[in-house]
Amino acid sequence: MDLFSNLALGFSVALTPTCLGLAVVGCILGTMIGALPGLGPSNGVAILIPLSFSLELDAIQALVLMTSVYYGAMYGGRISSILLNIPGDEPAMMTTLDGYPMAKQGRAGDALVLSGVASFVGALLATVGLMILAPILARVAFLFGPAEYFALYMLAFCTLGGIGSNNQAKAAIAVCLGLGISMIGVDNSTGLTRFTGGNLHLFDGVNFLVAIVGLFAVTEVFVFIESHGKETAIGVKLKKVTIPIKDIIYTRWSMLRGTLIGFIAGLLPGAGASLGSFLAYTFEKGVAKDKSKFGKGDVRGLVAPEAGNNAAAGGALVPMLTLGVPGSGTTAVLLALLMTLNITPGPLLFSERPEVVWGLIASLLIANVVLLILNVPMVKVFSRILQVPPSILLPAVTMISFVGIFSLSGSHFDLLLMIGFGILGYILRKVDIPAVPVILGILLGEHMEVSLRRAMVLSDGDWSYLIESPISLGLWLAAIVGFIAPIFLRGFFKKPPQPVA
Amino acid sequence: MSDRIFGLIIAVVALAFFASATQLEQPFFADPLGPKAFPYLISVVAFIAASMMIFSPDKESNWPNFKTLIRISVAVIILILYANSLKPLGFLFSTAIAAGALSYQIRPRSIESIAIGVGLSVVLFIIFKYGLGLGLFAFPRWL
Incomplete structure (x- = not known):
């Protein structure tokens, strides 16, 4: 079997002592980052990327470290959801619905263990799904020419904008902002500089890591200063932690349903983990015969979204690795990591650098086992992190972001640019424009323009070439549906209210 | 609006x-x-x-009150000063001041903020310099 020889290759790469060590460190850091309210997988991974370069890791080691952080943060997000009723990150929001009421009933330990197991099931099965599906999709991706890629980017922007925002115009503005920023700098096809205003610092374009750390981490500083004082976290105390075997067996089908739904949501370019956990919860509530306990501490309402968001995290890696199109904010950040490591995701990655792909997959499997150990028997240790006061945490995060960006280039221009992006991110947050499409625009803008221009070279300027092949036509149709359908579906998918503290 | x-x-x-x-x-x-x-x-x-x-604008966004806006502006100024002082002042001084000032923005207790600023600056310096091997200057170069 191809799969097994590939996996053997992957484990031969991932089982070196360095990689194993990095996976453990990454999982611990990730769980901590996920657990801290306000620090989610995307900004956590973003502020650590520049620092991981200074360790002089090779591409595989850097990937192992950062994906462990990514998976870890997905696990850790549930801890503050359950104990504080504050989601540690956006996908963990649905976990508050039944997790916090369970904790209030004195079952905080059960809720943490149960959701930890659900995370494990979701993430593990999704990694298996990734193993099976990614090589197949990579083969399909070989058929993609520039016109298909252009359509694919359209699809990613449209679904991300359509689903991720409440207002299509605002989503479109977010995408255009990102694409516009990506145009700054030297145009590779002609060697001309564009939109630099004569500023030498901008000739190389805007470094996407600067933009990402600014929009995620620095914005969070301002949001935090604003919200401080309003959200006083009166946490639930965690008592003895035991393993609720009965509940685990009782919820096995909920976990599997949540996993499947989450994985599929993760596969959609631009949809991601928040949608995964949301759909998993809604579906679970829909199929349940007795709905009366949902929102009041039903174990099924706890495990389904938790399995869903972790499965979506795995699913989102499929389009990211095979097509270079990320499915969520965090995978966008991981794509930025790949691009900085000079690894171009896409079908060629699977045939030319299998050790990278399969090493990554093997380390995800390892990370899952490590995370299960960290998040079930040792969950009490991590719940202590929630007691770090914000007056220490926030300055620390800020300083780490600054030093990280400073270590990339040593220029204070990048730092000022990062602060600028932080302010932009804050204003965007206030007028309800999503930031993730901006990032995706900055990341993909150049590729999108290049594929459009190549397509026009091939067709000699005939625009109808863009929708000529069945694949690109299908992608365009999906893009239009993905952009428009949420307008009509919004009425059905009202977010359930959060439980009152 | x-x-x-x-x-x-x-x-x-x-x-x-x-x-x-x-x-x-x-x-x-x-x-x-x-x-x-x-x-x-x-x-x-x-x-x-x-x-x-x-x-067709959405309903009015929820802007913070004037006092909070001032606090956020102060934070922006602290960050800009920090960005410009990291090189000339060295890591330890500038970080201690910036971290302390940010901490004061969140919890206005002077002594606590000074302690947090100094503590963070030293701890982060050790991690960055000796853990990660970044080429940071501890002190201003003219010292």
């Missing part, structure tokens, strides 16, 4: 972006599209979306 103002700003930016794109040279040996077409497309889409924001 915020939506309309923001939409207006984006519309102006889109126009400026379009105007700036028209000024780009069209090289002699260019591909059929050239370097201008994609920026044109972006600015047109942005302009349309911005007009939609102007003409």
Whole structure:
């Protein structure tokens, strides 16, 4: 079997002592980052990327470290959801619905263990799904020419904008902002500089890591200063932690349903983990015969979204690795990591650098086992992190972001640019424009323009070439549906209210 | 109202972006599209979306009160000063001051903030310098 020889290759790469060590460190850091309210997988991974370069890791080691952080943060997000009723990150929001009421009933330990197991099931099965599906999709991706890629980017922007925002115009503005920023700098096809205003610092374009750390981490500083004082976290105390075997067996089908739904949501370019956990919860509530306990501490309402968001995290890696199109904010950040490591995701990655792909997959499997150990028997240790006061945490995060960006280039221009992006991110947050499409625009803008221009070279300027092949036509149709359908579906998918503290 | 103002700003930016794109040279040996077409497309889409924001705004956004805005502006100034002082003042001094000041913004207790600033600066310096091997200067170079 191809799969097994590939996996053997992957484990031969991932089982070196360095990689194993990095996976453990990454999982611990990730769980901590996920657990801290306000620090989610995307900004956590973003502020650590520049620092991981200074360790002089090779591409595989850097990937192992950062994906462990990514998976870890997905696990850790549930801890503050359950104990504080504050989601540690956006996908963990649905976990508050039944997790916090369970904790209030004195079952905080059960809720943490149960959701930890659900995370494990979701993430593990999704990694298996990734193993099976990614090589197949990579083969399909070989058929993609520039016109298909252009359509694919359209699809990613449209679904991300359509689903991720409440207002299509605002989503479109977010995408255009990102694409516009990506145009700054030297145009590779002609060697001309564009939109630099004569500023030498901008000739190389805007470094996407600067933009990402600014929009995620620095914005969070301002949001935090604003919200401080309003959200006083009166946490639930965690008592003895035991393993609720009965509940685990009782919820096995909920976990599997949540996993499947989450994985599929993760596969959609631009949809991601928040949608995964949301759909998993809604579906679970829909199929349940007795709905009366949902929102009041039903174990099924706890495990389904938790399995869903972790499965979506795995699913989102499929389009990211095979097509270079990320499915969520965090995978966008991981794509930025790949691009900085000079690894171009896409079908060629699977045939030319299998050790990278399969090493990554093997380390995800390892990370899952490590995370299960960290998040079930040792969950009490991590719940202590929630007691770090914000007056220490926030300055620390800020300083780490600054030093990280400073270590990339040593220029204070990048730092000022990062602060600028932080302010932009804050204003965007206030007028309800999503930031993730901006990032995706900055990341993909150049590729999108290049594929459009190549397509026009091939067709000699005939625009109808863009929708000529069945694949690109299908992608365009999906893009239009993905952009428009949420307008009509919004009425059905009202977010359930959060439980009152 | 915020939506309309923001939409207006984006519309102006889109126009400026379009105007700036028209000024780009069209090289002699260019591909059929050239370097201008994609920026044109972006600015047109942005302009349309911005007009939609102007003409059908969502309900008013929830801006913080004046006092909070001042606190956020102070934080911005602290960050800008920090960005400019990291090189000339060295890591330890500038970080201690910036971290302490930020901490004061969140919890206004002077002694606690000083302790947090100094503590964070030393701990982070050890991690960055000896853990990660970053080339940071602890003190100003003239010392």
